[in-house]
Amino acid sequence: MTEKQGKILDSAIQLFAKEGYTAVSTRSIAQKAEVSEGLIFRHFINKKGLLQSLLKRGEERLEKTILTIEELTHPKVILKHVISLPFNMDGNQKDFWKLYYSLRWQINSPELPLLDRLENKVITVFKALGLSDVHSEAGAFMMIWEGAISQMLTKKPKNAPMVFQVLIKKYDL
Amino acid sequence: MTEKQGKILDSAIQLFAKEGYTAVSTRSIAQKAEVSEGLIFRHFINKKGLLQSLLKRGEERLEKTILTIEELTHPKVILKHVISLPFNMDGNQKDFWKLYYSLRWQINSPELPLLDRLENKVITVFKALGLSDVHSEAGAFMMIWEGAISQMLTKKPKNAPMVFQVLIKKYDL
Amino acid sequence: MTEKQGKILDSAIQLFAKEGYTAVSTRSIAQKAEVSEGLIFRHFINKKGLLQSLLKRGEERLEKTILTIEELTHPKVILKHVISLPFNMDGNQKDFWKLYYSLRWQINSPELPLLDRLENKVITVFKALGLSDVHSEAGAFMMIWEGAISQMLTKKPKNAPMVFQVLIKKYDL
Amino acid sequence: MTEKQGKILDSAIQLFAKEGYTAVSTRSIAQKAEVSEGLIFRHFINKKGLLQSLLKRGEERLEKTILTIEELTHPKVILKHVISLPFNMDGNQKDFWKLYYSLRWQINSPELPLLDRLENKVITVFKALGLSDVHSEAGAFMMIWEGAISQMLTKKPKNAPMVFQVLIKKYDL
DNA sequence: GATGAATGAGCATTCATTCAT
DNA sequence: CATGAATGAATGCTCATTCAT
Numbered sequence: 001m002t003e004k005q006g007k008i009l010d011s012a013i014q015l016f017a018k019e020g021y022t023a024v025s026t027r028s029i030a031q032k033a034e035v036s037e038g039l040i041f042r043h044f045i046n047k048k049g050l051l052q053s054l055l056k057r058g059e060e061r062l063e064k065t066i067l068t069i070e071e072l073t074h075p076k077v078i079l080k081h082v083i084s085l086p087f088n089m090d091g092n093q094k095d096f097w098k099l100y101y102s103l104r105w106q107i108n109s110p111e112l113p114l115l116d117r118l119e120n121k122v123i124t125v126f127k128a129l130g131l132s133d134v135h136s137e138a139g140a141f142m143m144i145w146e147g148a149i150s151q152m153l154t155k156k157p158k159n160a161p162m163v164f165q166v167l168i169k170k171y172d173l
Numbered sequence: 174m175t176e177k178q179g180k181i182l183d184s185a186i187q188l189f190a191k192e193g194y195t196a197v198s199t200r201s202i203a204q205k206a207e208v209s210e211g212l213i214f215r216h217f218i219n220k221k222g223l224l225q226s227l228l229k230r231g232e233e234r235l236e237k238t239i240l241t242i243e244e245l246t247h248p249k250v251i252l253k254h255v256i257s258l259p260f261n262m263d264g265n266q267k268d269f270w271k272l273y274y275s276l277r278w279q280i281n282s283p284e285l286p287l288l289d290r291l292e293n294k295v296i297t298v299f300k301a302l303g304l305s306d307v308h309s310e311a312g313a314f315m316m317i318w319e320g321a322i323s324q325m326l327t328k329k330p331k332n333a334p335m336v337f338q339v340l341i342k343k344y345d346l
Numbered sequence: 347m348t349e350k351q352g353k354i355l356d357s358a359i360q361l362f363a364k365e366g367y368t369a370v371s372t373r374s375i376a377q378k379a380e381v382s383e384g385l386i387f388r389h390f391i392n393k394k395g396l397l398q399s400l401l402k403r404g405e406e407r408l409e410k411t412i413l414t415i416e417e418l419t420h421p422k423v424i425l426k427h428v429i430s431l432p433f434n435m436d437g438n439q440k441d442f443w444k445l446y447y448s449l450r451w452q453i454n455s456p457e458l459p460l461l462d463r464l465e466n467k468v469i470t471v472f473k474a475l476g477l478s479d480v481h482s483e484a485g486a487f488m489m490i491w492e493g494a495i496s497q498m499l500t501k502k503p504k505n506a507p508m509v510f511q512v513l514i515k516k517y518d519l
Numbered sequence: 520m521t522e523k524q525g526k527i528l529d530s531a532i533q534l535f536a537k538e539g540y541t542a543v544s545t546r547s548i549a550q551k552a553e554v555s556e557g558l559i560f561r562h563f564i565n566k567k568g569l570l571q572s573l574l575k576r577g578e579e580r581l582e583k584t585i586l587t588i589e590e591l592t593h594p595k596v597i598l599k600h601v602i603s604l605p606f607n608m609d610g611n612q613k614d615f616w617k618l619y620y621s622l623r624w625q626i627n628s629p630e631l632p633l634l635d636r637l638e639n640k641v642i643t644v645f646k647a648l649g650l651s652d653v654h655s656e657a658g659a660f661m662m663i664w665e666g667a668i669s670q671m672l673t674k675k676p677k678n679a680p681m682v683f684q685v686l687i688k689k690y691d692l
Numbered sequence: 693g694a695t696g697a698a699t700g701a702g703c704a705t706t707c708a709t710t711c712a713t
Numbered sequence: 714c715a716t717g718a719a720t721g722a723a724t725g726c727t728c729a730t731t732c733a734t
Binding site (some may be wrong): 198199200210211213214218220 | 709
């Protein structure tokens with residue numbers, strides 16, 4: 001990966017996150033990255049290829065975080081870690097998730113195994129806690145999780161820490 | 174509103190909901206509606222004007238539903254009605270919400286007073302229930318609501334009714 | 347067919363004939379035709395569609411000439427008419443044939459039933475003349491025909507009329 | 520001439536012959552030759568330079584064949600040799616002639632002294648045979664020759680040997 | 693000699709939009 | 714009200730070519 005390749009990826013994810021994949025032109029990406037437009041296609045074949053590289057890089061960067069959670073053992077600690085994620089994203093993560101969730105609304109939205117791994121871990125937690133319908137419980141939990149990350153990325157609610165506390169209390173974490 | 178005007182709106186919202194506002198061309202809308210492309214501009218000035226008409230029509234159609242909720246008085250009945258919304262959408266409503274939520278991820282996402290009215294009603298509920306931090310409680314509730322509608326529109330989880338039950342139980346409704 | 351549509355076709359065939367299909371840009375066609383570039387695609391879908399329209403128009407224009415020959419009955423008169431064709435082309439015909447023969451050198455060169463009809467007519471002539479291997483005779487005749495038209499279009503030999511006389515004498519016409 | 524230089528030339532003439540000079544990208548040549556794209560320009564300056572090298576190499580390879588014909592003395596033997604050429608090409612020759620004749624249809628088509636030498640030899644033959652208008656006779660003969668090579672390269676007529684016989688008989692060779 | 697990253701002009705095509713009819 | 718021809722700017726992408734290594 002050359003330096004310019006990285007600049008293209010950085011510029012692209014910022015623009016995609018802000019304006020949406022279809023609304024961003026390869027020309028504007030090239031300008032922001034200060035490279036020639038042709039270079040995008042030399043490195044990533046086409047616009048969709050650039051998108052896929054972006055998603056792959058985002059997943060790889062999140063891998064560490066997910067792994068940490070997967071290695072946890074105490075049920076309530078796990079849930080707390082999971083539900084904390086939407087409330088503790090750095091800039092890079094925010095851009096990745098904005099890109100991912102904006103794509104989810106379109107046909108052929110990308111797969112994200114990361115989310116399944118998260119849900120699977122949550123399922124094991126509810127099993128450990130002895131709940132009866134663990135899949136529905138996990139489904140509800142991930143639904144809340146998705147509501148949280150959606151609002152954190154689009155509304156930026158000012159009372160987010162308080163809302164977080166409410167959720168924590170609701171699950172007695 | 175002429176018949177063709179209606180066909181344009183119907184075609185547009187379906188396409189927008191499926192592929193996203195920017196990804197849909199006025200040409201494809203005209204073809205689906207079986208009208209000339211020029212007619213779109215005669216009736217709605219430009220593509221953005223068409224979008225606004227769509228949002229306005231969607232709001233008007235939801236007005237009745239919201240009004241019904243606003244007129245309810247029993248706290249738990251209100252919450253149950255609100256949280257039920259995402260799980261009971263017809264085709265028209267689904268298309269409207271898909272359009273609205275896909276737009277939310279882009280800059281200059283449209284205002285939707287409807288959501289504020291819903292949240293305000295929820296706030297009065299939590300006040301009535303004697304909770305201390307009603308804004309955070311309502312914030313959390315609407316976060317869950319958004320998670321629910323998001324997943325119902327993008328994931329279509331097969332165990333949705335069970336997940337709904339979990340949420341109902343969580344709020345003791 | 348609008349006026350501008352005709353101007354596009356006229357400009358296109360002149361440029362294609364002179365510089366070759368691939369070497370000519372749609373932009374240059376639009377400029378020569380004094381229309382916007384987009385109009386080409388509105389009328390002919392894409393560059394290949396424009397080419398096909400050109401070929402179709404060329405065939406239609408030649409139809410009359412071929413029909414005249416097909417209706418002839420006297421063997422030697424027929425051959426003389428056929429072999430005369432390459433030596434008596436007007437500007438429009440020249441452009442069409444230049445386009446057609448330049449395309450023949452590329453893969454997927456277009457079909458031209460006109461040529462088969464011409465060859466079929468020549469076959470009937472040689473049958474009428476009582477020759478034994480009429481297909482080889484017709485094949486040779488059309489080979490000469492193709493040599494004639496090729497040179498008339500690319501070399502413009504100054505002694506063309508004399509060469510024509512030689513061919514006439516060779517077939518005793 | 521290095522080994523890679525040869526691979527470039529071989530790849531280029533095959534692609535040029537099949538798809539036409541303008542339609543072939545330097546990139547595709549490099550890929551077929553399994554060399555870097557830059558190497559083409561180091562060796563041949565630019566795409567046109569590559570073309571010229573190709574034409575030069577083709578002429579050199581044909582030199583021997585032409586020389587053999589030029590050294591012949593018996594008139595009918597000469598004509599038979601000349602008219603045989605289009606019907607007896609190996610793969611390399613075919614590619615060269617396809618390239619040459621596809622270029623002839625475009626402006627600035629390359630000179631090919633080889634063809635003039637062939638025609639000059641034919642002129643001497645007709646002189647020797649005591650014909651009156653030797654230039655027109657030679658012109659007609661070369662016209663037929665061009666028709667033959669054109670069809671052999673583009674139509675590949677299945678009865679080519681029979682057609683060849685017809686031509687032989689026509690000139691009483 | 694050879695590579696491959698990088699360029700910028702140019703390509704075919706699509707876009708939202710205008711306007712005469 | 715409605716059409717469809719027409720526009721020009723913008724799009725994603727390819728091109729021949731350069732150059733540091």
